[in-house]
Amino acid sequence: xxxxxxxxxxxxxxxxxxxxxxxxxxxxxxxxxxxxxxxxxxxxxxxxxxxxxxxxxxxxxxxxxxxxxxxxxxxxxxxxxxxxxxxxxxxxxxxxxxxxxxxxxxxxxxxxxxxxxxxxxxxxxxxxxxxxxxxxxxxxxxxxxxxxxxxxxxxxxxxxxxxxxxxxxxxxxxxxxxxxxxxxxxxxxxxxxxxxxxxxxxxxxxxxxxxxxxxxxxxxxxxxxxx
Numbered sequence: 001x002x003x004x005x006x007x008x009x010x011x012x013x014x015x016x017x018x019x020x021x022x023x024x025x026x027x028x029x030x031x032x033x034x035x036x037x038x039x040x041x042x043x044x045x046x047x048x049x050x051x052x053x054x055x056x057x058x059x060x061x062x063x064x065x066x067x068x069x070x071x072x073x074x075x076x077x078x079x080x081x082x083x084x085x086x087x088x089x090x091x092x093x094x095x096x097x098x099x100x101x102x103x104x105x106x107x108x109x110x111x112x113x114x115x116x117x118x119x120x121x122x123x124x125x126x127x128x129x130x131x132x133x134x135x136x137x138x139x140x141x142x143x144x145x146x147x148x149x150x151x152x153x154x155x156x157x158x159x160x161x162x163x164x165x166x167x168x169x170x171x172x173x174x175x176x177x178x179x180x181x182x183x184x185x186x187x188x189x190x191x192x193x194x195x196x197x198x199x200x201x202x203x204x205x206x207x208x209x210x211x212x213x214x215x216x217x218x219x220x221x222x223x224x225x226x227x
Contacts, residue, residue: 001167004201005194012184013137019095024183026067026099032185033070036176037132038161038216043077046159047085050127057084061126061153063116063146064134065089068100068109075109088126090114116149129154135162135222136196140205147207151224160222161215163196169218170194 011017012025033039051058062071071089078085089111091097097113129150135143150158163169170193177186197205199220203212206222213221 001165001170001194004165004197005191008191008195010137010184010188010191010195012188017184021183022095023099025185025188026069026096028180028183028185029067030069030073032177032180032189033132034073036216036218037070038219039070039073039132040077042159042161042215042221043074046157047074047078047128048081048083050156051078051081051083051085054127056082057086058127060085060087061116061119061124061129062087062089063129063131063150064137065091065100065111066096066132068103068111070130070132071100071109071111072103072106075106079107084108088112090116090119116146116153120149120152124153125155126153127156129158131160131162133162133192135160135202136192143205144207147210147222147224151209154224154226156226158224161219162202162222163193164218164220165193165196165198166218172218 012022047058060074065071068089071087075085075087086108089100089109091100091113092115094113097111100111138146170190173189173193174186177189180186199212202220202222206212210222210224213223215221
């Protein structure tokens with residue numbers, strides 16, 4: 001745990017992984033992200049003020065949206081607050097995009113199989129750009145590309161939420177993930193923690209203008225805000 005295990009591959013990222021277990025993983029992410037992801041706090045702190053300061057409507061891009069649970073969750077929170085959050089979720093993995101496209105439709109939420117670079121080429125912009133548990137998957141060049149694209153696509157702010165590597169996080173998740181059988185949640189979650197950054201490591205590779213901020217005990221946010 002002292003060094004980042006950048007070369008380890010998660011099982012669900014393998015092209016020949018079990019499709020049944022992969023779909024179970026996407027379904028179970030909804031529980032994991034709601035309980036452990038820290039997004040309720042980020043929504044209240046970052047997204048709600050952005051919507052209420054404007055017309056009550058905002059646009060958001062979720063990069064690496066996976067099975068789509070986070071996009072749906074954020075849209076429903078906004079609706080309960082009497083606001084409108086129009087969300088586009090993109091993922092370059094056709095398996096994730098296919099799973100998300102089969103979800104029950106939620107007003108204001110759409111999913112696409114796409115890369116952030118595709119949206120840059122299309123000239124798209126959004127009030128906010130987010131990602132969840134994406135940074136640790138990327139190579140050094142891919143991470144820098146994501147951040148550059150985020151600054152082009154985000155009219156107001158970009159928030160990339162990811163894990164913080166620590167022995168305590170590894171040990172606790174190993175126990176907490178036991179109730180998620182027949183999926184890749186536990187095995188890949190432990191691998192994700194090993195691949196994730198410590199705050200000093202993430203700060204060292206962040207371009208100027210980006211800050212590493214605490215999200216929850218075991219999460220951190222790489223944030224950029226337009227002045």
